[in-house]
Amino acid sequence: MENKELKAKDIPWGYALCFNDGCNRKDNCMHYHARLLTAQQEQFTGQAVYPTAWQNGECRCYCEKKLVRKAWGFSHLYDNVPKQKIAEARKCVRSYFSAGMGPYYRVHHGENMLTPKQQDDIMQILARFGSTDGIRFDHYETDWAFE
Incomplete structure (x- = not known):
């Protein structure tokens, strides 16, 4: 890194x-x-x-000073989801953020970035709708992990 x-x-x-x-x-x-x-x-x-x-x-509050690979952008996130299930998959991913549409769109447009754990969580949601092989977020960036 x-x-x-x-x-x-x-x-x-x-x-x-x-x-x-x-x-x-x-x-x-x-x-x-x-x-x-x-x-x-x-x-x-x-x-x-x-x-x-x-x-x-x-x-108990120790947080290791480290860099991680954060991600943002959802343009190709639903590429492996069957067409009839895309709306449901998108709804599930949006509900992951639990605060309406705002947080989803802030991550989609790069105002906020996903931590590695959030990336994994979203891939697990998508795995319920199809394969996650080859699925990537639009952008990746090295940034500090504030946990």
Whole structure:
């Protein structure tokens, strides 16, 4: 996977920040790096990882700092679905996003991207309607995994 520098603009709004400087996993934790990058901004409140997350030598909120392959675009998603089942398959994929048509179209047009898990979930939905062999999303991009 390509090298990509994590920048403050990459951090999603409301992402929990970690202030636990004593954590032995901080060097590879997304919450800790997010806090370091936002330290220069004038932010006075927000989501945080509480000290109680640290239990039995492990942090329950640890999120590995890593790049993943995200996807967007549905132009060929239904290519293997029989014509009479496309509307039903599309409805099932849209309902996966559970908040109406907006999130579906934001992913379709690249405003939002799918995580690897979301990609797998959508392929499992499509597998109920036909083969997923050769089915791909329109675009793929390497991006940070904020979990």
